[in-house]
Amino acid sequence: MKRSNRVFTAHSDTPSYQVHIGIDQGEVVSPLLWVIYIDHLLTMLKKKMIDPYILRSSSLLSTATVNTSNLAINNLVFMDDSTLISSSKAGLEHMLSITEEFYTLNNTSANHQKYVLISNTLPLTITTTISPVNFTLKLSTLNRISSLSVTPISITSSFQFLGVWFNIKGSCDFVKKQIAGKCNSFTATFRLARLSAKQVVSFITTFLIPVSPLMVNDWSLWSNMNTFKCDYLACTIASMVSTPFRMQHARFTSSLPDLTLSGHTPLYSCMTLKVFKACLNILRKCHLYYLSQLITPSGSHLISWAAYQTAYIARLADKCGRSLPHKWYLDIKTNTTLPDSHDHLYDHYICSLSTTSAIDLVPDATITIQPKKDTCVIVHWISDCLSSSGDVIRLHPCPGCDAHIPFPAANKYSAVTSSCTFTISLLKSLILLTNCECIRQLTTEVVSSYSWADLCDIVISYYRRLNISPDFSSPSSIVNGNSIGTSPLCDLFCLPSPVILLPGSHYHYYTDGFLINLGSPEVLMGWSWVQIVHDAGYLNSVATYALDTIRNWPSSTKAEAAAIYATLCVSSDDSTISIYTDSQAAIDGLHLCVSSTYTNSHLYYKTTNFELWASIERSIHEKRLTILPVKVKGYDGNYWNELADSLANSAHHSESASLLPVADYTSSHNVCLVYNDVVCESNPRRLIKTYYQATFMKDLLALKRFQFTFCLCNRNDYMIDWKLTWFTLNFSLIHDASFHAHHASKHYTFKFKLFLDDLPLLKKLKITRFDLYIDLLTCCSCRDREEDLMHLILCSKRRTVMHQILQSYQNHLFSKLCEAGDLADTDPTLMLRKLSSLSCWTVSSANWSSYALIQGCLPRIFIDLFVDLSIPRPSAIKVVAAIYNNFIQKLRTHIWNLHTYDKCIWEDAMNITLKLKTTSRPSNLPTTLYVPFSSLPPPTHLVTSRDSRTDWIKNSMT
Structure with a gap:
């Protein structure tokens, strides 16, 4: 088709031109x-x-x-x-x-x-x-x-307009429906998959939850809802109960109630996690949060179920109309009381209930209950026998008082002719048994068999347990066994005091930190400061100095920050302090503390050693200090800087040096996160994620397919380093011209399937898809043996190539050890000889270490050899991980890809098409279980499983 076109311009139309091709x-x-x-x-x-x-x-x-x-x-x-x-x-x-x-x-x-x-x-x-x-x-x-x-x-x-969803009414229903649809779609996708509970949780936390904030841009509407708050907090507490993480008070303030004090024990701490999660909604509806709400006035016994369901207005009845003890009550009773002791509490649950102010009893008859608001509308009744405590209670309708609130005209109860009605809280409502089963409008008197004295002795004391009132006068809690008081900044009396100058004077300090053996149990940190006073007659102007050690969360920056914190604590108020240091990280942290952008930043808790930096910031502002950080060049002949460096290096050898108490620099916050008695000073979210990764890793290693790892316990030959193994599995290669993103995805998948022994080899396919692969089938390459992971390596058709790949792996390690020896100016011959003598280089069907090496369970000796050549352990882990990933790349290219090609040709000959492989297995076939390693000999000696979960996290802290 011939077409012409012209373009409109600000001046005139352009000449027409022929259109040869259009634009889609x-x-x-x-x-x-x-x-x-x-x-x-x-x-x-x-x-x-x-x-x-x-x-x-x-x-x-x-x-x-x-x-x-x-x-x-x-x-x-x-x-x-x-x-x-x-x-x-x-x-x-x-x-x-x-x-x-x-x-x-x-x-x-x-x-x-x-x-x-x-x-x-x-x-x-x-x-x-x-x-x-x-x-x-x-x-x-x-x-x-x-x-x-x-x-x-x-x-x-x-x-939707320009990618943003709008609603003229301002309703958030669509957002809820969109989230629900996402969850339903996710559930439908994995409905037929065979997943364990932990796998489902892993999928949700990995794929579903990160998507939700993208759909809900403003969470303030949700976070302000009381139900959302209660559920979130309760679920968080319930999750923490199942881990070694604990929240402890670092210092006590009257503005923050201590809900963990004796006498106010939270229910989640005395219930099993499963029952607590199942009964969470019921407990919240009943306003039960603390064990003290279920303790008798004496504080030594748990109240009976009959007393609870009789006195409390919210009765829990079963379908037959009988009020039976609920499972949450039975669980609390099992965990808190002595067996066969008539509900007598264990000693650590016994408490003396605090006294409360006087309570006014308001008799009434309930008209309607509003459970969602936890309120009820009542008709006020009064008694004429308040002066005689021994008389029985006689009640009459109130003729009218100041508490009366009339019903709105549109309310269905507006026709009630009572003179006095108002609304009260269900939490403060109790049932009083009387001689009248039903109170009508014509009823003028109600008599109870109880006296006012009975109410004062029993009902009021029981009500005090329903009304949450923690005792704020108790002393502060304890962290790490050291009592933390309400003293202002820790004075650090154990340290030498500086030369005190006149108020408003200028202090000069040289600070330095020292770190050695990072990544090993022998890690040490030391710090020091040197005070300089010019023209005062001191030798080399050095007025005084101090040195000390610090522990937990080792890093060179923490040692530097500890020295700065010590100088601020011992300096006078309203002073100007110049801090000379060769650490740029310490200077950057000081700038953030001075400007108060440190604790006000949303990245605050993502910063390592945030507790120490928070204490530094608090010292600066509470003592009104002016800080002038000065960068000095390290090892440049500066006498005072080198003196501070030598003092820090000798701190762990000095007899006069002491340990800087953890409680001193972790008291800036009211609450601290503690793991195994160590205060967490790193990103809490990352730390909890690491914990669950370690937990899943431990559960994974409990599978039968990893039993062989317990045989590898010779530290001098082959002992598996699980931290190195996990880091190597998650290690990603750098993309370049020959290694693109899709290559990385295949590499990552192959590496994990190899580690999990989940490669689609013939032995596994015979079990998982025995409708397609019969038992008579053997290796498609050699046709001699049954194909499993070990045969994939030892197959006669691939043995030469496999030997070359392993030799390349060994040579790669040799070359890196030689480079490390050159850097350390050390002869690496001994390390090379030790590496070459390892049994893992000899591949055989009876050698577990060679199998572990190929599968990815790497030995600790790989790291030790580099550490012996003065290479930092974190750097050595990265080197070993990179070398193993290079080995995996060669294994996938030269072994697995060729095996896959041969297998495809073989399957075509067997008429096993892609459609058949992707079709579900017939449901009427019997189920089987996959048991790997049948060609390997059974382990001859098993050792006790090591708790790698604690090792990973605790070692990273200390």
Whole structure:
């Protein structure tokens, strides 16, 4: 087809030109050309504006000093997404007429069926039938369309504009439905998969939860809901109960109640985790949070179930009408009371209940209960026998008092003729047994068999346990066995004091830190500071110095920060302090502390040693210090800096040096996260994630397929380093021209399947898909042996190549050890000889160490050889991980890919097509279990499983 085109410009039309090829809508340049094309229409719409939407600055800004300016808007266009906006129907009809003329002029057309109308004048209901809206267009020589009919969307529906979802009503129902749909889709996807509970949790935390914040941009609506808060906090507490992590108070403040004090024991701490999670909603509805709410007035016994369900208004009845003890009560009773002791509590649960203020008893008859609000509407009754405590209780309707609140006119109880009604809390309501089964409007007197003395002795004391009132006068809790008081900044009396200068003077300190044996149990940290006072008669101007050690969370930056913290603690208030250090990280941390951006940042808890930095910031602001950090060059002949360095290096050998107490620099926060008696000073989220990774790793190693690892316990030959193994499995190769992202994905999958012995080898396929692979089938390469992982390595067709790959692996380690020896100026011959003598290099069907090496369970001696050559352990782990990944790449390229190719040819000959392999196995076939390593000899000696979970995390802390 021959077509010509011209372009409109600001001056005139361009000469016509022949169009040889068109541009598809999906082309990248198409939206840009559309903007140029439609610009004339937008210009005309702006000039012929009628009833536009007026955007007023006063509606956005409440500041009185801002000049009010209006902005008229009648269209919003982004690329090829156009929206017409008007404050009246006439204005919209005027713009639609212009657009139709423009389409006729340019020989284009619009699909009116795709028009979407959004209006805020529709009724706020979903039951009203929405009728189409007719727009009358102005006819002209360029417009032959007289009217358009568009059905608007419901005002309660949500619509998407430029990727953002809007709702005129302001409802969040769509967001909830979108999240529910995502969860249902996720559930449907994995419904037929054979997944354990832990695998499902792993999938949810890995794939589903990270997507949710993308759909819910503003969580404030959710986080402000009391139900959301209660569920989140309770579930968090329940999760923490199942881990060694604990929340402890570092220091006591009256503004933060200590809910873990004796006498106010939280229920989650005396219940099994499974029962607590199952009964969480019931406990919350009953307002039961603490064990003290279920203890007798004497504080030594658990109240009976009969007493609880009789006195409390919320009865728990079964389907037969009988009130039986609920499982949460039975679980509490089992965990807190002595067997066969008539509900006598264990000694650590016995407490003396604190006294409370006087309680006014208000007799009443309940009209209606509002469980969602935890309130009830009552008719007030009074007694004439308050002065005689021994008399039985006689109640009469209240004739009227100041507490009366009349019902609204529209309330269904407005016809009640009682003179006195008001609303009270269900939490503070108790049942009083009387001689009247049903109280009617004509009832004038009710008699109870109890006396006022009985109520004072029993009911009031029981009510005190229902009403949560912790005792704030108790001493502070204990962390790491050291009592932490309310002293201001820790004075560090164990350290030498500096030479005290006049108030407002200028202090000069040189600080330094020392770290050795990082990554090993023998790790040590020391720090020191040197005070310099010029022209005061001191030798080399050194007035005094101090040195000490610090433990937990070892790093060179923490040692530097500890020295800075010590100088701030011993300096006078309102002073100017110059701190000279060769650590740029310490200087950067000081700048953040001085500007208060450190604790105010959302990255605060992601910073390592945040407890120590928080104490430094608190010292600066509470003592009103002016800090001047100065960077000095290390090992540059500066006498004072080298003196501070030598003092820090000798701190762990000095008899005068002591240990900086952990409680001193972790008391800036009211609550500290503690793991195995060690205060967590690293990213809590990452730490808990590491814990669960270690837990899953331990559960994984408990599988039968990993039993062989317990035989490898010779430290001098082959002992598996699980931290190195886990790091290597997660190690990612760097992408380059020959190793793209899709290569990395295949590499990562193959590495994990090899580690889990989950490669689709013939022995496994015979068990998982025995409808396709019969027992008579053997290795598709040699056709001699049954194919499993060990045979994949030892197959006669691949033995030579496998030997070359292992030799390359060994040579790679040799070369890196030689480089490390050159850097350390040490002869690596002994290390090379020790490496070559390892049994893992000899591959055989009876050698477990060679099997572990190929599978990815790497030995500890690989790291020890590099550490012996003065290579830091973290660097050695990265080197070994990179070498193993290089080995995996060669194994996949030269062994597995060729095996896969042979297997595909063999399957084609057997007529095992892709469709058959992806089709589900017939359901009427018997189920089988996959037991790997049948070609390997059984382990001859098993050792006790090591708790690698504790080793990983505790070693990283200490």
